Amino acid sequence: MSDELVFYTHPMSRGRIVRWMLEEVGAPYRTELLTYGAGMKESAFRAVNPLGKVPALRHGGVAVTETAAICAYLADAFPEAGLAPAPGDPQRGAYYRWLFFAAGPVEAAVTDRALGVVVPEERRRMVGYGSMAEVLDALEAAVSAGEYLAGGRFSAADLYLGSHLMWGMQFGGIERRPAYETYVARLAGRPAAVRAREIDDRLIADRPQP
Numbered sequence: 001m002s003d004e005l006v007f008y009t010h011p012m013s014r015g016r017i018v019r020w021m022l023e024e025v026g027a028p029y030r031t032e033l034l035t036y037g038a039g040m041k042e043s044a045f046r047a048v049n050p051l052g053k054v055p056a057l058r059h060g061g062v063a064v065t066e067t068a069a070i071c072a073y074l075a076d077a078f079p080e081a082g083l084a085p086a087p088g089d090p091q092r093g094a095y096y097r098w099l100f101f102a103a104g105p106v107e108a109a110v111t112d113r114a115l116g117v118v119v120p121e122e123r124r125r126m127v128g129y130g131s132m133a134e135v136l137d138a139l140e141a142a143v144s145a146g147e148y149l150a151g152g153r154f155s156a157a158d159l160y161l162g163s164h165l166m167w168g169m170q171f172g173g174i175e176r177r178p179a180y181e182t183y184v185a186r187l188a189g190r191p192a193a194v195r196a197r198e199i200d201d202r203l204i205a206d207r208p209q210p
Contacts, residue, residue: 005029008048008056010036011200014067015055017163019200021071021156023192025078033203068103068160075156083156091151098142098149102161105129106139110164110173136175139165143183154190162187 007022007029009015022029034040034054041052049056049065057064057073064073075084085091109129112119124130139161142149149157166184168174187193 003060004058006032006058008032008034008045008058009054010034010040011203013054016196016200017067017160018055018057018070020163020193020196021074021083021159023196023199024083024156024159024190025074025081026192027078033207066103068099071156071160072099082153083159085150085153085155089151095150095155095157097157098161099157101138101142102157102164105135106161106164106168109135110168114173136177140177140179144179147186154187158187 005022005027007015007018009019009031010033034045039045040054045056046052048058048063051065053065055065055067055070057070059073059077062073064070072084075081079086085095105128108127109132112127113132119127119131121131129135142161143165146152148154149161162184165174165180166188169176169180169184174180
């Protein structure tokens, strides 16, 4: 079975997070660019992701969807890249905690805010994030505790949560706080992050985007 990495994406999507992760991993990969609409709904791609959404990854015979899951998968599939605490390392808990905090409460709270959804105070127990204020305070405490989220070393959790902070602050979904800006500045200058941005920005410039 081939162990080829195939990355399905659009340069104006959450695929930018996975591109950064792939550049951190350093393994060769092939990019399949899909267009919004018909391109993502074709049967060939739906065999990879039935929802017809990017990003998605195929690694040999394994298909992985959902951005956080792809990041976690790549960290474990390529342990030599050092993007996750090893199994048994006590920092593995913090790694999982913040990776999936970003995938759950952060994304849900930011999406609700963008859609104008206001959760009544008496119903906050029904939503996983409670309130936007609580999410933002938890994030601030996490990124202020040290340089990185899990044991003082950069990991996929930093890449994923940091990406949400970068996008959120850029587009107004997350308020700017000094602790956030210090944290994301530390991440954005990583060589893999720079390469990934350059690749996707060039793709946006070079082709029409439906």
